[in-house]
Amino acid sequence: MVRPTEFKITRGDTQTGVTLSISGDLDLGTVPVLAESVERHLGDGVETLTLDLGELSFMDSTGLRLLIELDQQARREGWDLTLIRPRHETASTVLKATGADSALAFKDSPER
Amino acid sequence: MAPTLAEFIIDRAYSAVVSMDDRGVVTAWNPAAENVFGLKRDQAVGRPVADLIVPERLRAAHAEGLRRFLAGGEGRILDRRLELTGLRADGTEFPVELTISALHDGSHWSFHSFIRDITERTEGERERERLVEELHRALRGSERRFEAIVGSLGDAVTIRDREHRFLYANPAAVAQLGFASWEELRDTPPAAIMDEYLVTGEDGREIRMEDIPSVRILNGETAEPLLIRTVTRDSGRERWNLLKAAPLLDEAGEVEATIMIIEDVTEQKRVELQGTFLAEASALLASSLDYQQTLRNVAELAVPEVADWCAVDLMDEDGDRDSVAVAHVDPARLELARELRGYEPERLDPDQGLGLVFRTGESLLYPEIPDELLVEGAVDERHLELLRAVGFRSALVVPVRLGERILGALTLVTSDSGRVLDEFDQQLAEQVAARAAVAIENSRLYSQRSSIARTLQQSLLPEQLPEIPGYELASFYLPAMEGSLVGGDFYDVWPVGDSWLVIIGDVTGKGVDAAALTSLVRHTMRTASEFLTSPAELLARVDATLKQRPTLSVCTALCVRLSDDRATVAVGGHPLPLYLTRDRVTTLGEHGPLLGAFADVAWDDVTVEFEAGSTLLAYTDGITDAIDGSGRRFGVERLGTALEHVGDRRAASVIASLASALARFQTGAHADDTAAIALHRLSPAEALKNATDARTGANNGHGHDGRLAGARHGQTN
Numbered sequence: 140m141v142r143p144t145e146f147k148i149t150r151g152d153t154q155t156g157v158t159l160s161i162s163g164d165l166d167l168g169t170v171p172v173l174a175e176s177v178e179r180h181l182g183d184g185v186e187t188l189t190l191d192l193g194e195l196s197f198m199d200s201t202g203l204r205l206l207i208e209l210d211q212q213a214r215r216e217g218w219d220l221t222l223i224r225p226r227h228e229t230a231s232t233v234l235k236a237t238g239a240d241s242a243l244a245f246k247d248s249p250e251r
Numbered sequence: 252m253a254p255t256l257a258e259f260i261i262d263r264a265y266s267a268v269v270s271m272d273d274r275g276v277v278t279a280w281n282p283a284a285e286n287v288f289g290l291k292r293d294q295a296v297g298r299p300v301a302d303l304i305v306p307e308r309l310r311a312a313h314a315e316g317l318r319r320f321l322a323g324g325e326g327r328i329l330d331r332r333l334e335l336t337g338l339r340a341d342g343t344e345f346p347v348e349l350t351i352s353a354l355h356d357g358s359h360w361s362f363h364s365f366i367r368d369i370t371e372r373t374e375g376e377r378e379r380e381r382l383v384e385e386l387h388r389a390l391r392g393s394e395r396r397f398e399a400i401v402g403s404l405g406d407a408v409t410i411r412d413r414e415h416r417f418l419y420a421n422p423a424a425v426a427q428l429g430f431a432s433w434e435e436l437r438d439t440p441p442a443a444i445m446d447e448y449l450v451t452g453e454d455g456r457e458i459r460m461e462d463i464p465s466v467r468i469l470n471g472e473t474a475e476p477l478l479i480r481t482v483t484r485d486s487g488r489e490r491w492n493l494l495k496a497a498p499l500l501d502e503a504g505e506v507e508a509t510i511m512i513i514e515d516v517t518e519q520k521r522v523e524l525q526g527t528f529l530a531e532a533s534a535l536l537a538s539s540l541d542y543q544q545t546l547r548n549v550a551e552l553a554v555p556e557v558a559d560w561c562a563v564d565l566m567d568e569d570g571d572r573d574s575v576a577v578a579h580v581d582p583a584r585l586e587l588a589r590e591l592r593g594y595e596p597e598r599l600d601p602d603q604g605l606g607l608v609f610r611t612g613e614s615l616l617y618p619e620i621p622d623e624l625l626v627e628g629a630v631d632e633r634h635l636e637l638l639r640a641v642g643f644r645s646a647l648v649v650p651v652r653l654g655e656r657i658l659g660a661l662t663l664v665t666s667d668s669g670r671v672l673d674e675f676d677q678q679l680a681e682q683v684a685a686r687a688a689v690a691i692e693n694s695r696l697y698s699q700r701s702s703i704a705r706t707l708q709q710s711l712l713p714e715q716l717p718e719i720p721g722y723e724l725a726s727f728y729l730p731a732m733e734g735s736l737v738g739g740d741f742y743d744v745w746p747v748g749d750s751w752l753v754i755i756g757d758v759t760g761k762g763v764d765a766a767a768l769t770s771l772v773r774h775t776m777r778t779a780s781e782f783l784t785s786p787a788e789l790l791a792r793v794d795a796t797l798k799q800r801p802t803l804s805v806c807t808a809l810c811v812r813l814s815d816d817r818a819t820v821a822v823g824g825h826p827l828p829l830y831l832t833r834d835r836v837t838t839l840g841e842h843g844p845l846l847g848a849f850a851d852v853a854w855d856d857v858t859v860e861f862e863a864g865s866t867l868l869a870y871t872d873g874i875t876d877a878i879d880g881s882g883r884r885f886g887v888e889r890l891g892t893a894l895e896h897v898g899d900r901r902a903a904s905v906i907a908s909l910a911s912a913l914a915r916f917q918t919g920a921h922a923d924d925t926a927a928i929a930l931h932r933l934s935p936a937e938a939l940k941n942a943t944d945a946r947t948g949a950n951n952g953h954g955h956d957g958r959l960a961g962a963r964h965g966q967t968n
Contacts, residue, residue: 166876167923197884199876199923200759200807207848208803229884237807237824238844238852 148176156187156219162194165202165230174205181218188213191223193248195230203239210243223248263500263507267366271300273359275317287347287368289340304366306338320353321360329353337366345370407513410499411465415441418508427492427513429483449482449669454943455555464496465509478516487619487644487671491520525679526898528556532683534725534907536690543576545694549661549687550578557676557683558647558663560588565651565659565691566609571598573659580667587640594634605648608660614649614681618671642666649680653688661687689914716928717744719751719813721938723931725902727910729873729924739765740871740924743773747780749814752789755869755928756808756825771796772806772846786810786821787854790846794823797847805847809840809869813930818861821854826887828869829894831905832862836894839867864934866900873925874909877917885916902931 146163157180161173180188190209192198206222213220222245225231234240261268267284271277280295288295288304295303301310320326329351337347349366407424411417417437420428428444430436436444442460450458460466464474476495482488496511535548546563553561559580567573572595577588599606608615617624620643629635647663661684665672716724726742739758744751754776758768772793779792789810797804807825811818820828824845827838843854861867870890877885893912897904906929913925933941 164882200757200872203845204759204803204805207805207845211803229886236826236842238842238849242844242849242852 146172148173150180153189156189157185158189158191160191160194162196164197165192165195165205166197166199167201170201170205173202177209185218187219187221189221189223191248192225192230193223194227195225196227198225198230198233200233203233203237206239206243220244221246264365267368268363269295269300269304269366270361270363272361273317273321275299275301275314277303278361279363284366287339287366288337303340304338306336306344309336326353334369337368406515408510409465409513410508410510411441411469412508413469413506415460415466415469417441424513427515429485447484449484451480453478453480463511464494465511468496468498468506468509471506478520480520482668482670484669487665487669489517489670490515491517521675524556525682528552528679529682529686530898530904530907532686532907533911534727534903536686545687545690546576547578549683549690550576552683553661553663553680554578555580555668557679558672559666559668560584560641560662560664562588562662562664563651563659563687564605564662566657572605587637591634591637591641594630594637605660605662608648608650609657612650612652612657614647614677616672616674616677617646618673620644620646644669645672647672647677647680649677649684651684651688651691653692658688658691660684686911712741713743717746717751719744719746719930721815721933722751722813723902723933723937723941724928725906725931726926726928727906728926739769740873740926741769741773742869742926742928743776744928745777745780747784750784751813752776752780752786753811753813753869753928753930754808755871755926756806756823757871757873757924757926758804758806768797768804768806771800771804772808776808776810784812785856786812786819787843787856790821790823790843790854794846794852800847803847805845807871808846811867811869811930813861816861816863816932817858818867818930819856819858821856823854824848826870826872826875828867829891830859831866831868831894831897831900833864833900836891861932863932864900864937866902866905866929866931868894868905868909868927868929870909870927871925873923874913874927876923877913877925879916885913889916900931901937902929905929905931 146165146169147161149160149162151158151160159173159176159180163169165173177188177190190206209220210222222243224240224245224247225234226248231240234243234245239245261279261281264281264283267287268279268281269277269284270279277295277298277300280290280292282292284295285291290303301313305313316328332348332350334346334348336344338344346369347366348369349364351362351364354361354363407427408419408421409417409424410419420433420436422433425431425433425436428436429447430439445460452458452462458477458479461470462477464477467474474496476493478491478493481490481492483490493514493516494511495514496509498506499508499510500506532552535552536545546565550561550563561578563576565573565575575592577585577592579585579588599609601607601610604615607613622639625635625638625643629638641664644665646665649661649663650657651659651661661680663672663676663680712728716726718724724744728740728742740756741758742753742755744753746752754773756769756772758765758772775793775796776789779789783789783792787810790808793806793808797806806823808823809825809828810821810823811828812820818839820840822828822840822843824843827840827842830837830839839859840857841855844852875885875887875890879885889912890909893908894905897908906927909927
C-alpha cells in the first residue's frame with residue numbers, strides 16, 4: 140500500500156465560518172503546515188473554525204498535540220473550534236487511546 | 252564352564268529376558284524375569300509362555316501370531332519396541348515394554364524377548380533403558396550379530412570396564428576418537444586419548460576425565476547427558492558431542508561396566524550458537540550510537556565466540572586504513588596487537604590480506620597459517636618474534652560492506668583455542684559484518700549530531716539499567732535525526748521498597764523545552780513514588796504537575812510496577828505494552844488519557860501475574876510510526892509479527908528482533924525518537940544458567956553501555 144493521499148488542506152466556506160478539510164498524514168512533517176494555515180485564517184478574522192479530519196489517514200503524537208493546543212487556544216481567545224472525527228481507523232485509534240476523542244470537541248464525520 | 256558374554260550380560264540385565272521355543276515353551280528365564288513376573292526360573296522353564304505371562308484375553312492372539320509366523324508369515328512384531336500388558340504370577344496385570352527377536356538354528360525357530368515393567372518409569376530411566384535395550388538387542392544371539400548391529404550404528408558406542416579400559420568400541424567410535432583400528436584404541440590409555448583434545452563444556456569450562464558420564468557412573472555418581480565441545484589439538488577441528496552413559500550392573504547391583512553413546516551434534520549446535528550470537532550482535536550493533544563504541548562492540552562481539560582475536564579496520568577514501576579496534580580473548584594480549592600494528596605499513600598491499608579484501612570485497616580464509624608465511628611476512632627479527640608470539644592457527648578476513656561500498660574489514664584470528672576456522676565461521680563472520688556495516692554507517696551519521704543535543708540526551712535516560720533480581724532488562728534508544736536537537740522519549744527504572752518501577756514516555760515536544768519537561772516528569776515520578784504505590788496515582792500526580800505549567804505540557808507515559816511475580820500497569824495516552832509468553836503476544840493494561848492535556852480524567856491500574864519466562868515490552872510510538880520509502884508505517888501488526896518470531900523470550904533477543912525488524916523496514920533516518928525497554932522475568936532454568944555463567948565467567952560481557960546498547964543485565968561479567 141502506498142500512501143493513499145498527499146497531505147492536503149482544502150478550505151471550504153460555510154455561512155457560519157471556515158472549514159479546513161485535511162487529508163493525508165498529519166505528522167512531524169505536516170503539523171507545521173496545518174499550524175501555519177490555522178494561524179493565517181485566525182489572523183484573517185475567522186471566528187468559527189472547523190477542522191475536518193474525516194479523510195485523515197494517520198496522526199502521530201505531534202498532530203495530537205497541535206489539536207490540544209488549538210482547543211486550549213480557542214477557549215482562551217474566545218473563538219469556536221469544531222473537530223470532525225477521522226474515519227480512518229489508524230488516525231481515530233490514536234484519539235481514542237489518548238482520551239482526546241472524548242475530551243476535545245469532536246463531531247462525527249457527516250456521510251457523503 | 253565360564254558363561255558366554257551373552258549369558259553374562261543377560262543374567263545381569265535390568266530387563267526380564269524370556270526365551271521360548273517354537274512350541275511356545277519357556278527355555279530361558281533370567282533373574283530380572285523372576286522379579287518382574289514373581290516366578291522362579293525352575294517354575295517357568297518348560298511351561299507355556301502364554302500361561303505364565305500373557306493375560307488370558309490375549310492368549311488366543313498370541314497363539315495365532317506364533318502359528319502365522321511359523322507358517323511362513325511375516326514377523327510384524329519382531330525386532331521393534333512394543334508396549335503390551337503383562338501378567339504376574341499373582342494374577343495382577345501391568346504395562347510392559349518389550350522387544351521380541353526370532354532366531355533360526357537351521358532346524359527350529361526360537362524366540363527371545365526383553366521385557367521391562369514400565370509402570371513407574373521416569374524419563375531418565377527410559378533413556379537409560381533405551382541404551383541398555385540397544386545393547387541387549389545387539390548382544391542377543393552371538394557376538395557376530397552384536398558386531399553387525401552396533402557396528403553399523405552411525406553414533407559412536409563404547410563400553411568400558413571399571414578401570415576405564417575399553418571393552419568395546421564400534422567403528423564409529425574408533426573413527427571419532429581418531430584411531431585407525433579398534434586394537435590401537437584398546438591399547439591406548441584413556442588419559443592419553445583425553446589429552447588429544449581440548450575439551451570444554453557448553454559454558455566454556457574445561458571438562459576433565461572425571462566429568463565424563465561413563466567415568467562418573469564408574470565412580471558411583473549419577474550422570475546426566477553431557478554436551479561437550481572438543482577441539483582436536485592436532486587438526487584444530489571442532490566438534491560438539493552429546494555423551495550419554497548407562498551402567499551395566501552385576502548380580503550384586505554393582506557397576507560392572509558402562510556403555511556410552513557419543514552423538515555428534517556439531518551441526519545443530521553450531522546453527523544454534525549462530526542464531527544466539529547473531530541475535531546478540533544485532534541488539535548490540537543496532538542500538539549503539541557512538542562511532543568508536545560501535546567499532547569496539549563489533550570487535551568484542553566476535554571474541555571468543557568466533558575467534559580469539561578480532562580486529563576492525565575501516566577504509567578511508569584513498570583505500571587506506573582509517574580506524575581500528577581490536578579485541579582479544581585475553582585482554583593482556585592486546586598490547587601485543589598494538590605493537591604488531593606498528594609494523595604494518597600505512598599503505599596496504601592491494602594483492603594480499605587486508606588490502607586485497609579492501610580492493611575486491613571478497614572474504615579470505617586461511618585455515619592454516621604455517622610458520623613460513625610468518626617468516627615471509629615479517630619485516631625484521633622483532634616483528635617475526637611478535638608474529639610467532641601470537642601463535643596464529645587460522646585467520647579469516649571478511650569485508651564490511653554496505654551495498655557496493657566497502658567500509659572496511661573484520662579480521663578474525665584463532666590462536667590459543669587451537670581451533671581452525673572454516674566455511675561455517677566465514678558465513679557467520681560475513682553475517683556479522685553485514686550488520687556491522689549498517690551499525691557503523693548509522694553511528695557515523697549520528698556522531699554528526701551536535702554536542703549540545705548529546706549532553707541533554709544524557710539527562711533523559713538512566714546512566715545504566717539497574718539489575719532487578721529475578722528479571723532481565725534490555726533497552727533500545729534511537730533519537731530523532733532531523734529538525735530536532737533533542738527528542739522527547741524517555742524511560743527510567745528504579746526501586747521502591749520491595750518493588751520496582753519502570754516508566755517509559757514521550758513528551759511530544761522537541762528541543763530543549765522537551766528535555767526540561769522530560770526531566771520534570773521523571774523527577775515528579777521518582778519523588779511521588781516515595782509515597783504513592785499505585786501506577787495510576789503516579790500518572791495522576793504527573794498530570795497535575797504538568798497542568799500547573801504555564802504553557803501546554805503534555806506527555807504520554809506508561810508506568811509498570813513490578814512486585815515479585817506481579818506487574819501492575821497504568822497507561823496515559825501511551826501505546827499499551829506487549830506481553831510475550833512462550834506462544835503468544837498480547838497487550839497489557841487499558842488505555843488512559845494523555846497526561847497534562849484534559850480536565851476531569853482518571854487512570855486505572857491493571858495487575859497481572861508476570862509469568863516466569865515471559866517478557867513485557869514497553870515502547871514508544873516512534874516504533875509503530877516509523878515510515879518506509881513508500882509511506883507505509885511500521886504499525887502494531889508488523890511489530891507483533893517481528894516479536895512472534897523471536898527465538899527465545901530473553902530481553903536481549905526481544906530487543907534485537909525489534910531493532911532488526913525496524914532497521915530492515917526503515918530506509919531513511921528516524922523522524923521521531925524511538926525507545927523500547929524489555930523486562931523479562933527469568934525462569935528458574937534461565938536464572939540458574941545466569942548464575943552458572945556468572946560464576947564461571949563463561950559468558951563474558953561485551954562491555955555493554957547499559958543506556959544505549961541492548962544490554963542484558965543480570966549477567967554481565
